[in-house]
Amino acid sequence: MSSHYMIFGKDDCPYTQKARTDFKKQCKPFIYVNVDNNPHGLEKMLEYSEGQYIVPVIVDVDKGDVVIGYTD
Structure with a gap:
């Protein structure tokens, strides 16, 4: 089973x-949360x-x- 990720950055x-x-290159599913414009x-x-x-x-x-x- 593949994992799902959240990237806060x-x-x-x-x-x-x-x-x-x-x-994206590794086809890992993720949700990106831009903390600059998302207080929650x-x-x-x-x-x-x-x-x-x-x-991040x-x-x-x-x-x-x-x-x-x-760092990768």
């Missing part, structure tokens, strides 16, 4: 852009990251795994 963040590009999304991201304002935050929705930051 910002449009002007190169790491967020890289994560989104890589997930920012709140959720901060819950997942335990208050750390670092993007990538959540494996099915497994509950959380990765803060992205």
Whole structure:
């Protein structure tokens, strides 16, 4: 069974852009939440990251795994 992901990030963040590009190339299904214009999304991201304002935050929705930051 493949996992589904949420990527919390910002449009002007190169790491967020890289994560989104890589997930598309790998055909990993994800929902992107831009925390710059989504206050509820920012709140959720901060819950997942335990208050750390670092993007991207990538959540494996099915497994509950959380990765803060992205290097590939």
